[in-house]
Amino acid sequence: MTAPLPLGSKIGILGDGQLGRMLSQAASRLGFNVVVYGPDAMSPAANVSAVSKVARYTDQEALNRFAAACDVITFEFENVPVSSLEYLVGKGARVAPNARALGITQDRVLEKSFAREAGIGTVDFYEINSLSDLEAALAENGVPALLKTRREGYDGKGQVWIRDVSEAEAAFSSLNGRAAILEARADFQREISVIAARGYDGEVRVYPVGENHHIKGILSTTLAPAEVSETLKGRAEDIARRVLEGLDYVGVLGVELFVLEGDQLILNEIAPRVHNTGHWTQDGCLCDQFEQHIRAVAGWPLGDTMARFQVEMTNLLGPDILAWEALSQEADSRLYIYGKDEPREGRKMGHINRIKSTL
Ligand code: AMP
Numbered sequence: 001m002t003a004p005l006p007l008g009s010k011i012g013i014l015g016d017g018q019l020g021r022m023l024s025q026a027a028s029r030l031g032f033n034v035v036v037y038g039p040d041a042m043s044p045a046a047n048v049s050a051v052s053k054v055a056r057y058t059d060q061e062a063l064n065r066f067a068a069a070c071d072v073i074t075f076e077f078e079n080v081p082v083s084s085l086e087y088l089v090g091k092g093a094r095v096a097p098n099a100r101a102l103g104i105t106q107d108r109v110l111e112k113s114f115a116r117e118a119g120i121g122t123v124d125f126y127e128i129n130s131l132s133d134l135e136a137a138l139a140e141n142g143v144p145a146l147l148k149t150r151r152e153g154y155d156g157k158g159q160v161w162i163r164d165v166s167e168a169e170a171a172f173s174s175l176n177g178r179a180a181i182l183e184a185r186a187d188f189q190r191e192i193s194v195i196a197a198r199g200y201d202g203e204v205r206v207y208p209v210g211e212n213h214h215i216k217g218i219l220s221t222t223l224a225p226a227e228v229s230e231t232l233k234g235r236a237e238d239i240a241r242r243v244l245e246g247l248d249y250v251g252v253l254g255v256e257l258f259v260l261e262g263d264q265l266i267l268n269e270i271a272p273r274v275h276n277t278g279h280w281t282q283d284g285c286l287c288d289q290f291e292q293h294i295r296a297v298a299g300w301p302l303g304d305t306m307a308r309f310q311v312e313m314t315n316l317l318g319p320d321i322l323a324w325e326a327l328s329q330e331a332d333s334r335l336y337i338y339g340k341d342e343p344r345e346g347r348k349m350g351h352i353n354r355i356k357s358t359l
Pocket of ligand 1: 123146153157183184185186187191214217256268269
């Protein structure tokens with residue numbers, strides 16, 4: 001596609017969470033109409049969108065209508081079945097990012113194998129399909145090592161550290177027979193991420209690197225632009241570019257990286273969508289990651305990724321949201337609330353971007 005989608009075109013979003021909500025808001029600001037597709041009627045994204053389709057991701061009838069209704073279809077949720085994307089393409093829909101990119105990034109083994117082929121470092125890893133695979137991998141790698149499900153893990157879920165070989169059996173059975181990966185421990189000094197975009201014409205734009213802090217496996221804060229050396233910055237941009245090009249990607253993605261000694265970088269994970277560690281761009285940059293993604297999939301020129309402010313983004317998890325009144329009074333900050341009802345422990349309810357300095 002070369003011609004930009006005209007105003008009033010319909011953009012379909014698979015997935016109905018907060019990322020869909022913020023994508024939808026960015027799209028409507030640019031004059032598009034959004035059709036959200038997801039399982040919940042009262043979801044964060046459906047509540048702010050012109051049209052919402054409430055259906056399972058595998059409902060062919062609903063997918064047929066969705067394909068017919070949209071000028072381009074994208075997703076905000078990486079666990080949409082690849083077969084559903086392929087089905088939509090088969091029905092003549094334009095889908096971005098592509099199904100292959102989703103398939104690779106949904107699976108930790110495929111993802112790390114892809115990274116290595118693209119010349120990007122990762123921790124040592126082993127494909128685990130049985131207890132004997134795990135025992136052999138532990139014998140080769142040693143302990144500690146981290147056993148993760150290959151698919152559908154997020155926020156530290158579906159992960160278990162093995163600190164002694166005797167824990168192998170219990171760790172394996174805790175995954176309930178799901179295919180897994182064993183990862184060597186990354187001896188990292190910092191965790192950073194890079195958010196980047198690519199258009200249909202192959203143009204790439206990369207945002208400044210953010211530094212991330214997790215609490216109990218869940219992202220707590222991102223500070224961006226992070227204080228990093230020029231060398232590290234260059235390496236992170238190079239990785240983002242290799243990932244985007246290797247996946248023939250159109251849209252925004254997030255790449256989580258571990259910083260090792262000597263500013264060496266290895267890839268932890270690729271998120272084939274806008275990413276929580278990119279929320280700082282809403283107040284740090286003229287074109288935030290949500291607008292950027294909509295621009296990319298709509299074939300519009302990509303926006304400016306230069307940071308105007310250094311921002312600290314803090315997630316409001318579960319009951320943190322109850323402090324909204326005090327947070328709303330803070331100067332130099334902006335509050336984003338996702339419109340979810342129950343503030344369950346660890347649930348992402350909103351975030352606050354605090355301006356740290358003008359650049
Ligand atoms: P993930 O779901 O893979 O992003 O992992 C969540 C968090 O667990 C990461 O942000 C790291 O803090 C930690 N982690 C994941 N993989 C490793 C590893 N191989 N070595 C050390 N820490 C890890």
